[in-house]
Amino acid sequence: MLIIVVRFTVKPEFLDKFKVRMAQQARESLEREPACHRFDIASDPGDPHQILLYEIYADEAAFNTHLASAHFKAFNTETAEWIGSKAVERWIGPWAS
Numbered sequence: 001m002l003i004i005v006v007r008f009t010v011k012p013e014f015l016d017k018f019k020v021r022m023a024q025q026a027r028e029s030l031e032r033e034p035a036c037h038r039f040d041i042a043s044d045p046g047d048p049h050q051i052l053l054y055e056i057y058a059d060e061a062a063f064n065t066h067l068a069s070a071h072f073k074a075f076n077t078e079t080a081e082w083i084g085s086k087a088v089e090r091w092i093g094p095w096a097s
Contacts (some may be wrong), residue, residue, distance in 0.1 A: 011083070
């Protein structure tokens with residue numbers, strides 16, 4: 001499994017639009033990509049402009065399929081100017097216990 005963690009800082013004037021569009025992106029990813037197993041969105045309770053995504057894909061190829069999808073490209077283009085910063089982390093898991 002490949003776990004993707006994305007941290008966004010959203011510009012204040014775009015926060016409401018970003019929340020709506022991000023929820024749509026999560027739904028589309030889960031509905032259209034069988035190898036996307038989880039797509040959670042969270043915000044910092046002390047700073048709502050800090051948004052965290054937690055996504056789980058079957059493997060690297062599944063994530064690459066996500067990045068190449070029309071719905072991701074549309075989201076990325078539409079929201080580019082709304083975002084102050086973005087950091088993407090890749091994690092491998094889960095570990096066996």
